[in-house]
Amino acid sequence: MRVVVPYRVADPKTRLASLCSPAEREALSRAMLADVLDAVRAVGEAPTVLATEAFDPPGDTETPVRIDDRPLSPAVNAVLAERAGPDSPVAVVMADLALATPGALSALFDADGPVVFAPGRGGGTNAFVSRHPDFRTDYHGASYRDHRRICEDLGVTPTTVDSYRLGTDVDAPADLVEVLLHATADGRTRDFLADRFAVTTGDGRVGVERRE
Amino acid sequence: MRVVVPYRVADPKTRLASLCSPAEREALSRAMLADVLDAVRAVGEAPTVLATEAFDPPGDTETPVRIDDRPLSPAVNAVLAERAGPDSPVAVVMADLALATPGALSALFDADGPVVFAPGRGGGTNAFVSRHPDFRTDYHGASYRDHRRICEDLGVTPTTVDSYRLGTDVDAPADLVEVLLHATADGRTRDFLADRFAVTTGDGRVGVERRE
Incomplete structure (x- = not known):
């Protein structure tokens, strides 16, 4: 599987x-x-970073x-157009899925179906696998809903995997709580x-504050 | 299993x-x-509502x-104290898990372990199963963290199930987006x-607005 x-x-x-x-x-x-x-590597796949400009990937300089x-959307669609098909699945995994584990990714990669989604909070599409040559992305707005419509237009019934880990992308301050509570203990994130930050529960609401 | x-x-x-x-x-x-x-009923279990006062349960008046x-916390702990043990598991499932499906609940109920958690966003404990006579809850604050500590104090290694559906409780306006996008089409919620509401994507942010 090509994992981007x-x-x-x-x-x-x-x-x-x-x-x-x-x-x-x-x-x-x-x-x-x-x-x-x-x-991604822990499940035996070799990821490629699809970057907006040249940079040195962290940790391992051998990552393509x-x-x-x-x-x-057009950057991902170019990869899909070149590569995706029944015998050449393409997975697209967002770089901010700080709770992703090999187990959660395996469940996505191993799920059957021409198109498999891992939806994210707020209508996002945090990861997907396409085995269909014509599926294309449209990440603007509530992309999960749009991606399901794109499947419908293709006559494809998409599969959805149910994963809190893949459903949690880290964008906003509240998401840092998720990392502090749920990310694997040996992770860099x-x-x-x-x-730098601690979980606070001052007024019953859970948040983060900077350590002294 | 007793499901509360x-x-x-x-x-x-x-x-x-x-x-x-x-x-x-x-x-x-x-x-x-x-x-x-x-x-809960769809997976073959008979739920009990643990209510703060008398009321008529919706849909089915035969629900105890x-x-x-x-x-x-004390209301749930009273049930645990009466009932929970290795041969008499107790499941506690929050009433606002509008995305819960029989499949997601089965994964929780069937997971092995003395205590099994389905964590919720913001440090919550949206559902759990206890097969340990001494596990007790403390729902204030970041309860998932506290519940793990309570397990640690008991010498119990908890299990966690990875479910976006069980991890999504409906409390705040942003959560309504999750229901509109992901709840089963035949559900009452x-x-x-x-x-009454439609998903909006006006400025790139996803939200809801009241229908005209």
Whole structure:
């Protein structure tokens, strides 16, 4: 299976700007990418990073990087157009799935069907597998709903895997709680965040605050 | 397995007050309870509602109701103290898991282990199974973390199931998007909400707005 991990190199994770400096956002984003790449490798697949510009992938400099400076949908669709088919599945896994484990990815990769989705919170499509030559993405808006419509137009019945881990992408401050509580203890992302932030439960609402 | 569904009868879902009238919040809350009870029954279990006061359970008046006007933790702990053990598992499933399906509940009920958790967003414990006589709950704050600590103190290694459906409880306006996109098409909750709200993607952010 070809596994592609899209990654925006410059100014990542802007929705975390209220909590993290630009350097921290970059380091966090690289840590999440490294953890996702590790999880993909742990199930025996060799990931490719689909990056918006040249950069050194974290951890392992042998990860192939394909550069495409277009927005996410056309960049992913170019890979699908070249590669996806019944005998050549393509998986697309977002780089900010900091809770992804080999087990959760296996469930996605092994699920049967021409198109298999792992939906994300807020209508996102956090990961998918396509074995159909004509499936294309449209990541704007509620992409999960749009992707299901695209399948319907193709006469394809999509499969959906039920995974909290794959359904949790890290974009907003509230998502940091998820990493601190659920990310694997030996991951770079959790290490990075646990050094800097703690979970708070002050008024009954759960959040994070910077450590002293 | 004894399956208990805690339910607050009066003034439910206050975090939805900006979107829904008190009557709508009550109707929505009853619809979610009915859907959860249906999903529990669909896997062959007979649920009991653990209610804060007397009321008529929706849909099926034969559902047993146990009344306990104490806060959630002591009310649940009383059931655990009476019932839970290696040969008498107790499952506690929150009434606002509007995405719960029989498949997702089966994965929880069938998972091995003395204590099995289905964590929820924001540190919650949306559902669990206990087969240990001494496990007790503490739902305040980041309960998933606290419940893991309680297990640790008992020398118990908990199991966690990975389910987006069980991980999604419906509390806040953003959660309505999840119901509209992911709840089963024949559920009461989705029917109720789809009649009143639509998913919006105006500025790239996904939300809901009331239908005209």
